[in-house]
Amino acid sequence: MKAVVTVTGTDRKGIIAQVSAFLCEKEINILDISQTIMGDQFAMIMLVDASECKEDLATLSAEVAEMGKRIGMSVRLQHEDIFNAMHTV
Amino acid sequence: MLNTTDVIETIEMIEKEHLDIRTVTMGISLLPCIRESAEETAQAVYERVVKGAEKLVPTAEQLSREYGIPIVNKRVSVTPVSLITAAFPEKSALVALALDRAADTLGIDFLGGYSALVHKATADYEKAFLSTIPEALASTQKLCASVNVGSSRSGINMDAVKRVGELIKETASLTKDGLGCAKFVAFCNAVEDNPFMAGAFHGVGEADCVINVGVSGPGVVQHALSFVPEADLTEAAELIKRTAFKITRAGQLVAKEAARRLGVPFGVVDLSLAPTPARGDSVAHILEELGLEVVGGHGTTAALAMLNDAVKKGGVMASSRVGGLSGAFIPVSEDIGMIEAAERGAISIDKLEAMTCVCSVGLDMIAVPGDTPASTISAMLADEAAIGMVNNKTTAVRIIPAPGKKVGDTVNFGGLLGRAPVLPVHTGSAEKFISRGGILPAPIHSFKN
Numbered sequence: 431m432k433a434v435v436t437v438t439g440t441d442r443k444g445i446i447a448q449v450s451a452f453l454c455e456k457e458i459n460i461l462d463i464s465q466t467i468m469g470d471q472f473a474m475i476m477l478v479d480a481s482e483c484k485e486d487l488a489t490l491s492a493e494v495a496e497m498g499k500r501i502g503m504s505v506r507l508q509h510e511d512i513f514n515a516m517h518t519v
Numbered sequence: 520m521l522n523t524t525d526v527i528e529t530i531e532m533i534e535k536e537h538l539d540i541r542t543v544t545m546g547i548s549l550l551p552c553i554r555e556s557a558e559e560t561a562q563a564v565y566e567r568v569v570k571g572a573e574k575l576v577p578t579a580e581q582l583s584r585e586y587g588i589p590i591v592n593k594r595v596s597v598t599p600v601s602l603i604t605a606a607f608p609e610k611s612a613l614v615a616l617a618l619d620r621a622a623d624t625l626g627i628d629f630l631g632g633y634s635a636l637v638h639k640a641t642a643d644y645e646k647a648f649l650s651t652i653p654e655a656l657a658s659t660q661k662l663c664a665s666v667n668v669g670s671s672r673s674g675i676n677m678d679a680v681k682r683v684g685e686l687i688k689e690t691a692s693l694t695k696d697g698l699g700c701a702k703f704v705a706f707c708n709a710v711e712d713n714p715f716m717a718g719a720f721h722g723v724g725e726a727d728c729v730i731n732v733g734v735s736g737p738g739v740v741q742h743a744l745s746f747v748p749e750a751d752l753t754e755a756a757e758l759i760k761r762t763a764f765k766i767t768r769a770g771q772l773v774a775k776e777a778a779r780r781l782g783v784p785f786g787v788v789d790l791s792l793a794p795t796p797a798r799g800d801s802v803a804h805i806l807e808e809l810g811l812e813v814v815g816g817h818g819t820t821a822a823l824a825m826l827n828d829a830v831k832k833g834g835v836m837a838s839s840r841v842g843g844l845s846g847a848f849i850p851v852s853e854d855i856g857m858i859e860a861a862e863r864g865a866i867s868i869d870k871l872e873a874m875t876c877v878c879s880v881g882l883d884m885i886a887v888p889g890d891t892p893a894s895t896i897s898a899m900l901a902d903e904a905a906i907g908m909v910n911n912k913t914t915a916v917r918i919i920p921a922p923g924k925k926v927g928d929t930v931n932f933g934g935l936l937g938r939a940p941v942l943p944v945h946t947g948s949a950e951k952f953i954s955r956g957g958i959l960p961a962p963i964h965s966f967k968n
Contacts (some may be wrong), residue, residue: 434521436530464523475526488584506530508587510521515772516765517525519836 432461432510433480433487435494439503441472448501449474456490457482472503477510533588536742537800538766540773541735541793542592543579544714546721546786547571547728549598557610560603561617568595568621568630571728576626578780582773590773591735595622596719597632601648608647612655619659631719633664636709639673639958641682652686656702657693663702663717667709669904671911675707675959680904684897684953691889691920696930700919701884705900707907707914712787712842718880718915729786730778731843734770736762737792738799740826744808755809756829763790763833771838789843790834791879792826794854796937802826802847803856814856815866823847824877844913846879852932852939853884861940868899868942876906881915886930886939889922896920898949901959909962
């Protein structure tokens with residue numbers, strides 16, 4: 431099952447490393463990454479495959495938000511369908 | 520890969536512009552619950568609702584976390600209770616208590632369907648049932664009641680209109696600040712698949728059990744319009760359509776998935792713009808974004824007509840099945856823009872009535888002086904019902920004659936129900952007109968066969 435991870439917050443060193451390490455630990459594979467800096471703001475969008483992850487998406491989503499708090503960023507994980515539904519006909 | 524702009528737009532809609540799924544409502548037929556006695560029926564109703572909707576709240580919460588979109592309310596609607604208790608109508612309150620207990624057990628927010636459909640005539644059992652409504656609303660927390668008093672096909676049952684005015688006054692007197700009236704709505708052309716409260720009930724033409732979803736997102740529409748301050752109204756309507764499409768697609772996704780996981784049919788998506796008292800979640804502010812200094816002034820009806828139409832056109836394209844009330848709601852106490860306009864004296868009941876000609880649904884969550892006569896409330900309902908009947912649309916009245924309050928006072932309901940400045944009503948009596956009773960005949964254009 432594919433999900434979208436979004437990471438936003440003030441830019442600093444090591445954000446991608448921390449987020450990727452967390453995803454790896456959860457057996458989540460990163461399929462695509464898009465990352466940019468706007469002013470001092472960091473913004474990253476990842477498409478990930480969570481089919482090997484042992485937890486269900488709702489639990490995982492809560493854990494991702496928790497991890498975000500720990501590293502001082504706003505991090506969300508959402509089922510990709512919400513984006514597909516809203517932006518494709 | 521997903522488009523970055525699209526992803527960020529969705530997240531901003533949810534986090535900054537109050538995009539949410541307003542309600543996932545499960546409709547449950549109570550027809551199989553009819554037993555010989557009221558006590559047995561109440562027990563059967565409790566068991567059926569609790570069993571039928573046992574997974575509703577956890578499933579909605581799970582979906583909310585997976586998709587990262589809030590689902591604000593989880594609700595149940597049931598078959599109009601007057602039909603279930605027709606053999607012992609004076610004991611209908613037992614079913615009311617059972618339903619409220621079921622709502623509590625399930626952890627849902629509201630349960631609708633303590634209702635009677637009397638648009639052509641009030642049968643004896645319905646007369647007895649109607650008399651139980653004020654006490655039922657005063658003795659329950661989550662139960663909502665509704666009465667359908669007219670339709671384009673049958674005309675308006677003016678005896679029922681008269682009775683509803685009395686019931687609203689009685690309900691107000693039994694509950695603090697008349698709060699019970701917030702859970703009671705009278706309709707013309709009530710729909711059978713409405714997921715919104717207080718008027719949700721599960722029609723007899725519906726499946727055994729069904730999932731209906733109501734979407735929301737006035738903040739999203741206002742935000743989108745704020746980027747095009749110079750656009751003409753054709754362009755603005757297009758933008759609203761595109762935005763409504765996105766909002767509705769989120770609702771359609773949740774509705775289909777909720778229905779699949781709960782193992783019940785998907786019913787409809789109700790394409791409504793439902794405001795809340797939160798800033799940035801107001802239908803009134805959309806109208807002001809379109810160029811009105813304050814909602815309630817001249818131009819308001821035209822702006823609302825355009826908004827309502829654009830929401831439907833965008834939404835219909837986004838959903839496989841559309842139903843319910845589908846349009847912009849204009850509840851006064853539940854919309855910060857409406858509240859502020861009312862406090863400034865910028866919006867009147869007359870203007871609100873005019874607005875209901877072009878949107879869903881009616882005079883909604885309006886506080887009026889506590890000494891407003893029942894006949895005046897009935898007359899307001901008659902006016903609204905006439906608009907609905909002649910224009911083939913649903914109209915409704917949810918009005919609160921707040922005991923002891925007068926014009927200039929404010930009634931605080933709290934939470935999503937918000938606060939309502941008490942609006943003046945016309946003082947010319949309608950007593951004689953209302954006491955005539957009878958049927959206000961259906962318009963000639965209703966005879967289409």
